[in-house]
Structures are given as structure tokens and as C-alpha cells.
Amino acid sequence: MDWNTIRDQFPATKKYIYLNAAGGSPVSVLAANAARQFYDEMEQEGDTLYEHWMNKTERVRERVAAFIHADPEEIAFTMNTSHGMNLVASIYSPQEGTVLTMEDEFPSSTLPWINKGYTVTFVESDKYTYPIEHIENHITPQTKFLVSSLVQYSTGFKQNARALGDLCKKHDLIFVLNVTQAIGVIPIDVREYNVDYLMFTGLKWPMAGYGTGVFYINKKMLRHINMPVAGWQSVHYPENMNNTELDLEYSGRAFEMGCPPFATIFALGAAFELLNSIGKQTIYERIMYLSRYFEAAIEQIGFTILSPQKADTSRSGITLIKHHEPDKTVEKLAQEGIIVSKRGSGIRVAFHIYNTEEDIDRLVQALKQTT
Numbered sequence: 001m002d003w004n005t006i007r008d009q010f011p012a013t014k015k016y017i018y019l020n021a022a023g024g025s026p027v028s029v030l031a032a033n034a035a036r037q038f039y040d041e042m043e044q045e046g047d048t049l050y051e052h053w054m055n056k057t058e059r060v061r062e063r064v065a066a067f068i069h070a071d072p073e074e075i076a077f078t079m080n081t082s083h084g085m086n087l088v089a090s091i092y093s094p095q096e097g098t099v100l101t102m103e104d105e106f107p108s109s110t111l112p113w114i115n116k117g118y119t120v121t122f123v124e125s126d127k128y129t130y131p132i133e134h135i136e137n138h139i140t141p142q143t144k145f146l147v148s149s150l151v152q153y154s155t156g157f158k159q160n161a162r163a164l165g166d167l168c169k170k171h172d173l174i175f176v177l178n179v180t181q182a183i184g185v186i187p188i189d190v191r192e193y194n195v196d197y198l199m200f201t202g203l204k205w206p207m208a209g210y211g212t213g214v215f216y217i218n219k220k221m222l223r224h225i226n227m228p229v230a231g232w233q234s235v236h237y238p239e240n241m242n243n244t245e246l247d248l249e250y251s252g253r254a255f256e257m258g259c260p261p262f263a264t265i266f267a268l269g270a271a272f273e274l275l276n277s278i279g280k281q282t283i284y285e286r287i288m289y290l291s292r293y294f295e296a297a298i299e300q301i302g303f304t305i306l307s308p309q310k311a312d313t314s315r316s317g318i319t320l321i322k323h324h325e326p327d328k329t330v331e332k333l334a335q336e337g338i339i340v341s342k343r344g345s346g347i348r349v350a351f352h353i354y355n356t357e358e359d360i361d362r363l364v365q366a367l368k369q370t371t
């Protein structure tokens with residue numbers, strides 16, 4: 001794989017040593033062009049291309065579905081992760097049971113449930129990890145939902161999603177998985193995980209920019225739920241514009257309610273096309289390689305890695321290192337054009353396909369000056 005050619009797809013890498021995919025990646029030229037093209041078309045053609053854009057939206061749906069081993073009917077386009085999580089929390093009610101989640105979760109995983117009045121209990125971490133047996137010990141007869149990120153945003157801990165899915169099956173729990181820090185790095189298979197609901201934003205690892213959320217609903221749930229939202233596009237024949245009867249289409253598309261935000265969907269489509277052209281496994285291996293490369297170099301100069309990623313099974317694209325002055329250092333690095341972020345008492349670094357060993361060497365050199 002020619003990683004330098006791939007890097008050329010990301011002009012931001014000419015200006016920055018960009019190591020912040022966990023915050024937000026730069027978009028590729030391909031993704032930006034896809035959104036631009038839509039605005040050019042609408043500028044020149046008005047709404048005459050509506051059918052064409054609707055068809056194109058369905059092609060993107062198929063591409064996204066295939067990427068996570070889902071069916072297109074199980075996919076809804078959303079604005080962000082929080083949007084998807086709110087949809088799940090709205091399908092059910094607090095009377096149906098309690099939510100079990102992890103104490104390190106990003107608020108998008110927890111606040112939608114708290115807002116709806118659910119009782120949310122938190123599993124405390126064991127040195128930033130969540131062993132399955134530890135989670136199981138927290139399940140009570142009242143527990144109905146298990147909500148977890150596949151990769152924790154601050155520490156980079158990667159959960160064993162298949163084991164979590166098995167646990168949910170064993171205890172008859174609804175399994176809700178936030179894959180925002182995983183999609184685009186870690187190959188995801190909704191069938192293997194036995195997941196009921198899943199959501200992500202395309203801002204981070206898919207490199208698709210803002211407003212590119214995806215919500216997955218397992219088709220076995222589709223016919224049994226109370227639809228929490230509806231609009232003119234949620235029915236079998238929207239073109240009939242029947243405003244008295246709700247002939248709901250039980251599919252992901254029904255959650256979109258009205259006309260789609262074409263520009264962001266096309267950016268997401270182009271972003272997934274790029275990921276597909278490189279290959280999920282190739283991307284995963286490259287990011288793991290860069291993470292190990294960094295780990296070896298940074299440990300050599302005396303830094304401590306806080307991420308629980310000694311075993312490759314819990315490693316993700318995120319590495320958290322301990323630092324005595326994280327705030328000041330992140331700012332200083334930014335002045336040198338090195339983009340990372342502060343998380344807790346550490347500095348979070350995230351490697352992606354647009355990064356090279358030279359980026360890492362520059363970061364390690366710069367960090368050395370801060371000791």
C-alpha cells in the first residue's frame with residue numbers, strides 16, 4: 001500500500017502533524033468533493049435532480065450497511081451519535097428496565113437515557129478495562145439495556161464486542177453499541193456481535209466530516225418496536241402524501257422522517273468508498289502498526305502509557321500517555337503544528353491512515369522537550 005498517496009488525499013497533513021482522529025479527522029479530498037458536487041448540482045439544476053440524489057442516497061446506505069455486515073433496511077442516516085442514542089432511548093420507556101453502562105463512557109452514550117428518566121448504573125473500570133465477568137456482576141433482574149462503546153474515547157480501551165453480545169443474549173438484555181471510536185479502524189460485524197442497536201458519527205475515523213451519523217437497528221427489532229418518530233418519508237408510499245393514515249415502513253429509513261441531508265450523506269459515501277478501496281483489514285493493521293511504533297518510541301524516552309493496550313485484543317487507534325502538564329503541552333504542541341488532545345491526566349494521541357512514521361518521530365521529539 002502506498003501510504004504517501006493516501007496521505008495526499010488529506011491536504012490538512014501538509015499543514016499539521018495531525019494526530020487527533022479521536023477528536024475529528026480532516027476530510028479527504030474525495031469526501032469534500034462529493035459534498036461540493038452536490039451543491040454545484042443544486043446551484044445549477046435546482047431540485048430537478050431529486051430522484052437522482054434519492055437513488056444515490058440508497059447506494060450510500062448499501063455501502064454503509066455492507067461495511068458493518070448489515071442489511072440496507074437496517075440503516076438510518078442521522079446527524080451524530082447522540083441522535084442515534086436518543087432514538088433508542090425513545091423506543092423504550094424507563095418502566096421497562098434499567099440501563100447498565102461503563103463509567104468511562106462518552107456522554108452521548110448516557111445522557112439520552114438520563115434525560116428520559118431511565119435509571120442508569122455504571123460499571124467502574126478495572127485499570128481502564130471492563131472485563132466481561134465484571135460487567136456480568138452488575139446485572140440485576142431490573143437490568144434491561146447494556147450500553148457500551150466498542151472503544152472508550154479517553155483511554156482507547158477496546159471491548160470484546162462478541163463477548164458482550166453473548167452476555168446480553170445470556171441475560172436477555174438489549175445490546176446498544178456506540179462504535180464512534182471504532183468504525184473506520186476496527187472491522188465491525190453486527191451479526192457476529194449480535195447487537196440490537198449501534199450508532200456512530202462519521203466525523204472521526206471514517207473521515208467524513210460533521211453531520212454524518214449512522215444508526216443501525218437490527219431487523220429482528222424493527223417490527224416489534226413503537227416507532228419513536230415519524231414524518232412523511234417514514235411510510236411505504238411517501239409520494240401519496242396521505243396525511244391521515246400512518247402506513248409505517250419498518251426500516252431504518254423511517255427514522256429519517258423527511259428529506260435527507262444529501263451533502264453529508266454523499267460525503268459519508270465517498271469516505272466509505274475510500275476505506276473500502278484500501279480495505280478494512282489493511283487499515284486496521286496499519287493503525288495497529290503505527291500505535292506499536294509510537295508505543296516503543298515513547299516508552300524508550302521514559303513515558304508511561306495509560307491505555308490498557310498491552311494485549312492487541314484491547315488495543316484501538318487511541319493511545320493515552322501520562323503527562324505532568326497535559327494542558328500546557330497540548331497547547332505547546334499545537335503551536336508547533338502537532339494536533340493531539342488532553343484527556344484526564346494524559347495526552348491522547350490517535351493515528352490514522354494519513355499518518356506516517358515521520359509524524360510519530362516528530363511527536364516523540366517534541367514530547368521529549370517537555371520532560
Ligand SMILES: Cc1ncc(COP(=O)(O)O)c(C=O)c1O
Pocket residue numbers: 022023080081082083106108109149151152153178180181200201
Ligand atoms: C464514544 C463517543 N461517542 C460519541 C461522540 C460524539 O458524539 P456526537 O456524535 O453525538 O457528537 C464521541 C466524541 O468524542 C465519542 O468519543
